[in-house]
Amino acid sequence: MTGLDVHQGSDDLTEALKVDVRSGLSAAQKWLPPKWFYDARGSRLFEDITALPEYYPTRAEREVLAREAGEIARVTGASTLVELGSGSSEKTRLLLDGLRAAGTLRAFVPLDVSESALSAAVTAIRADYPGLDVHGVVGDFTEHLGLLPGQPPRLVAFLGGTIGNLLPVERLKFLRSVRHVLAEGEWLLLGTDLVKDVATLVAAYDDAAGVTAEFNRNVLVVINERLGADFDPARFGHEAYWDAEHEWIEMRLRAREAMTVRIPGAGLAVSFAEGEHIRTEISAKFRQEGVAAELAECGFAVEHWWTDARQRFGVSLARTR
Template structure:
C-alpha cells in the first residue's frame, strides 16, 4: 500500500480558537447565528451520513447519479493528473472520479483536504489501500484558509461537491470561488456541485425529515459547544426548524428557544440570554439556477464548459476551466 502523506495546517488549538471566536461573534449578534461547520464532530458526521440515506434527502443521491453518468467525460475533458477534494469527508463519491481518471490514464495523485485530522487520515488510508499506485497527500486545513497550500501535479481538478457551496452567504461565496481561482493555473479545473431551486415542500422536507435525524444533527452544534467550551446548553430546550426563504432562495436551519433561557459558556467567557421563541440560525443552504451558477463562476474567473443534472433535474454539477 502507498504511504499516505498527511500535512497538518489546522491544529486542535487552532480549531478551539476558531470555535471560541465564532461563538462569541455569533451569539452576541442582534440575530444570533452559528456557523454550520460546527455540526461536525464524530457524532455530527455520523448523523449527516444517516441524513444522506433518508428518503427525503435527495441531494446526495442526485449528485451521485450525475457522477455515475459523467465521470468518464469529466476525466476525458480535464485530463487531470491530480484530483483535489475540498471537504473530503469519506471521499465516497470521489472514488467515481478516481476510477474514471485512472481509466483515462492521467491520474497521478489525490489531495483530499478536510478540517478533521482523524476523518482525513481514515479516508486517506482507505483510498491508499484501494489505489496502491496513487500518491495520496492529505491536507488538514480549512478550505476557506488553506487553499494556497494544496500540492499536486498539474493539471489539477478541484472537486467541491455535495452542494456545500450553498452554505456560504453570497459575498463569502464570491470570495471563496475567487480564492479557488487564484490557486489554479490557467486551464485547470473546478468541479462544483450545486443544489437547484425547486418547490418549497421538497426543500423543506429535505431539511426536516419525519424521523427527526436532521433535528438531532442541528442540535449537535449545541453539544459540540458544551463539550469543547464547557457550556450548559440543554439541546432539548431548542426546537429544530427549517424555512425556505423564497426571496434569498435558500433554506435556513434554525434552533428556536422553547422558553426564556440563560446559558453559560465558560470556555468563551460568555453568558447568553434567549427569549422564548428566539432563533439561532445554524445553516443556510442556498439553491441555484443554472444561469446564476454560470454568472458566479464567470465573475470568479472561470468559464463553464459542461453542465449536467440528474434525470429529475434536482441537482446540478458543473465543470469549469480557469481562464486568464
C-alpha cells in the same frame, strides 16, 4: 506523496470556535457557522442524513457523477484530484475511477475540517487505490487553499452543494481564492442544489426520523465540549425554513423556553427569550444561469453543465481563464 497535513489542529479549532461563538451569539440575530456541526459524531450523523429518503442531493449528484465521470476525466486530463470538504470521499471514488481508467491520475488530495473523518477516508482510499499518492489536508477550505499540494493539471472538486452554505459575498471570495491557486486551464467541478418545490426542499432538511434535528443540535454539543458551555440541546427545537427572497433554506435552533447559557471558554453568558432562534446554516439553491454568472465573475468559464434525470441537482465543470 502520502500523509496527512494538519493545518488546523485541536487548539486551532477551539480558538476559531471561540471567535465564532463570541461573534455569532452576541449578534442581535444569533447565528453559528455550519462547519461546527462536523466533529466525529456530526460527520457520522451527516453520513446518515445522506441515506435518508428525503435527502435527495447526494443521490442526485451521485447519479450525475456515475454517468459523467469518464467524460470529466477525458475533458480535464487531470493528474491531481483535489476534493474540498471531502468527508468520507465516497462519491469521489467515481471520479478516481474515471481518471484512473483514463490513465492520467497520479494523486488525490482531500481536504476536510474533521481530522477523524479525513484520516479514515485517506486510509480507505490508500488501501483501495494502491500506487496512488494520497495526501490528506486537515483544514478549512476558506483559509487553507494555498497550502494544497499536487501537480497540474488539477481538478478541484467541491461537491454536495456545500457552496450553498456560504453567503453570496462569501461564495465570491471563496471562488476567487480557488481561482487564485489554480493555473490557467485547470478545472473546478462544482455541485449545486437547484431551486425546486418548497415541500421537497424543506423535507430534505427536516426528515421524519429526526436525524437532521440531531445533526443540527450537535453544534451545541460541540460548544459544550470545546468551550465548557452548559447548553441543553433538548431545550432547542429544530426548524428548516425556506427563505423565498434569497432562495435558500435556513436551519435554525429555536429556544423552547427562556434561558441563560454560560459559555466559560468564550467568556459569555447568553440569554435566550422563548422562541428566539439561532441560525445554524443556510443552504442556497441555484439556477443554471446564476451559477455560470458567479463563476464567470471569479475567472471561470463553464464548459459543461449536467443534471440528474429529474433536474434536481446541477454539476458544472468550469475551466480557469
